[in-house]
Amino acid sequence: MRRFAALALIISFVAAACGGAPGGGGASSDQSALAPGKDVKPAATITWWHAMSGVNGDALNKIVDNFNKSQSNIKVVTVFQGTYDDLLSKLNTALASNAAPALAQVYDIGQAYMRQSGETVPIQAFIDRDKFNTSDFEPAVLNYYKYQDKLQSMPWNASSSILLYNKDAFKAAGLDPEKPPTTFGEVTDYAKKLTKKDASGQTVQYGFGPSIYGWLFEQLMATSGALYCDNGNGRDDRANKVVYNGPEGKAILDWWKAGVDGGYFYNPGIDNAGATNAFNAGKSAMYIESSASLRGSVNSAKFTVGTGIYPHPDSKPATGGNIIGGASLYIMKSRPAEEQQAAWEFIKYAMTPAVQAQWNLDTGYYPVVKAAYNEQASKDWATKYPQFTTAVNQIRNSPQNRATNGCVLGVMPQARARTQKMIESVLLGQATTQAALDAAAAEMNDAIDKYNKANK
């Protein structure tokens, strides 16, 4: 294993050297200058902050152990910093007082913040310097983490949002277990059929039980082919306002509210774990979540778990598709050049097909490097968990446009929390859907204004 990893490293170097265009794409400007010189000796120890818990955390530590054992120049020390939100919060304070780690795993929506903070070394710099080949990487994933065609961070754990459903419950309700619903309307129909009440009128099984999670709303906007924020979802230029309070946003909320009011959608609140538990326990027959939780559900559910593509509007907009989820790795500029070099060495190791294959086998995140699928381990796993191919196929089939690239906002964590509050107010009947959308948009636009003014 060790030798193979080293070999893989060498091969990728050679391939990159002999290969064609540098992986970054854009021929315009070479960012090599931003990276330390090629001959800088990597530091002996670096720290990596991550947010992987439970099974995923174990898998991550396994990879790091293997890296540390495979060579004696660099030791990576991992630190679990809690949820993605907690990690970003900690990183923010650490950066302000020069206590940041060399490597940090920051979630998808943190990318604008990270880039605009000026505290990171864009991965493009290292790619340009070493002529690192990224042609085998999933384009959708790379595009998400690029800004103006420069890769800012290295995608590490990539997931997709999918529909999970209870095949046994489908059968019991007379539905074809191999044909999950794909549109909003179909989800509603299926959910009505799957809702079961007991003698006293209490619902024992709900048809559909999505948690109030901002990411799910962002994905629904993407499958609707709609932008979340302006200026090309913040990717053509800095976003000035959010635009989700249009007809697509209204359609999503109307559909969701009707379901909850009608009693066939279950509302677990903002607790994602609660939604997963409800599904695993059979309380809801379908729900939407990240493909990263598929492994856990398959393990603990007592029924057969099926996966379907993420719901989209009945009109099936051609521009609709999925945004990738997960997180990526950032190298901090405030660390000495030696540490940056060491961090890059580790990243290269982590992106080798064998490591990527092992990572996805152990977690459920899909490989960013396509060659990983050729690994025997990957092939075995695809046979064992055929449900998983849904997620990665969905990503590959998504059209690549601004809507499916996802919105980039410096205040995205706040935006996500605000949409959660918006959905809550609608489901609780405190506001009509359009009013709630407008209120959220107004508040966010204020926040974006403030952010843009303060962080030029």
Added chain:
Amino acid sequence: MRWTARDARSLAVALLYLGPSFLLFAAFVFIPLGRTIYLSFFYTRQSGAISTFAGLDQYTELLTSPIFHSGLLATALFVLYTVPAGIILGLVLAVLLNQRLRGINVFRTMMSSTIAISASVGSIIWLLLFNPSLGLLNFVLSLVGISGPQWLIQPNTAIIAVSITTIWLTLGTNIIVLLAGLQGVPEEIYEAAHLDGAHGARLFTRITVPMVSPSLFFLLVVDTIGVLQAFTQIHLLTRGGPVDATRALVYSIYLDAFQNFQFGYASAQAVVLFVLVLVLTVIQFQVIERRVHYQ
């Protein structure tokens, strides 16, 4: 009044004793407070560094913000729901525990055990109790025919849920202080009252309550200050939701500083919270403390 050499010397001696405490207070309380007040007059970058001067703008924005108003409401509700109920419950239980029975200490320990439980531990336990599918609370309620609400999802029940957790956490302190207060009441007073024909409720309101009023007042002040700063329960149970129903001022400060990275704005809120605590405490001392009966 002029300062004599003696005055100066006695002050100097006193400062030697007070020095260590004051040094620490200066370094970790007063100067940081000053810095925070300073920060509240500036717009800040996401890193916390100063960006541009805001003057009083952040304060006016705050005072006209609906989130701030609902935060004040949430804070007021928390105080209202937890402090009186917690003290009354504590008093009732303390009276119950103030009996001469063998083995009473076991019961005392059991009931005051919550003083040893941290807010995080307590909140995690109550999180399990409030859980809609696993929680015992709704199951027990269903046994008596009440269909329990989804505690942490409905706004009004969410406030009550956080309040219940807070009352439970402070119950230990309340019981201990009130029990000590009750035990400080001399037997002779009760005997004299009995001779005068007072018993039961009359005895309670005319004798017991006034005699423990110092303890009651102490708890009023301490519990109020505590609830105004209670962060952990909100963070672990509701994260300020649903729809900001439990987003008390203290939690709002956390969100604005650590989720939204608006340190200047958060600092303004911190200053407001500080003034609020100050004013409330002064009011309590000026208005209520007069009615406290000291022996």
Added chain:
Amino acid sequence: MSEAGSRARRRGGLTSELGPAKQIAVSEAGRRAAATRRRPLRPRQVGAYVVLALVALLVAFPLLLALSYSFMSERDIVQFPPPILPADPTFANYDAVLHEIPIGRYLLNSFVVSGAVVVGQLLTASLAAYAFSFLAFRGRSLLFFLFLSTLMIPWEATIIPNYLTVRQLGWIDTYQGLAVPFMATAFGTFLLRQGFMQIPRELWDSARIDGASSFRFLRSMVIPLSRPALATVGIYGFLSTYNQYFWPLLITNQTLMRTTQVGVAQLRFEESARWGVIMAGVIMVAVPTLALLIAGQRQLIRGLTAGAVKG
């Protein structure tokens, strides 16, 4: 608070030699004596016991439930109706906690930091309380008010600058960073002041006549006579430091420097569905403080008497 208290004291005078603390001791002795004389249980007493037992059970119920769940397997927990006692008790959850988080290290960290804070608080608070109770000096009220004011400054108002200070001192991920900011306590100072003021003036006067320095008086007379109050401050200091969550979260980045509360909260995030494991972690973290409470209960009560009853 204590301005009024001292007013009251001057109003009512010291009613007994050593105040309520002694009063309680006396009455407790009397009660114990009465109890040892065996009497048959009257129905009224039986009723009292029943009520006490029910109420105590109700109050301690959440804690007992956590204990029970810590021994339940995951399969037991997801049963409906929700169980109260494990059908098949197991130590697997404790095993999991021990293996998944370095709880031993967390406990050590919490103990070291809490212990350091207690020592610091006892030192600073004794000195300060002594000054406020026995020394006369100009500006005493003002300085006292300054102390009082620290109680009302919410920690949110100081936490960012404090983080920056601690960082500048190089105290991130250190015991000093966790302990030093809390080594002064206004609350402890007040409690000790109440306790010190129970000491009769005559002792102070005679010591002065004998020519003893004030520090000597503090050390040889005041401290020994104030054990209950000191114990209370110690216990309070330990409990509140042990139970801190946000500050340790903020200034510890390394796993091995974390404290128990941060550790157990992270367990909740990591194992969001495994309630048995979470409860096992919760129990392991709560046991030391519960033990401290049981051991120090008497001191706590006695010490608090001085602060609360007399005002």
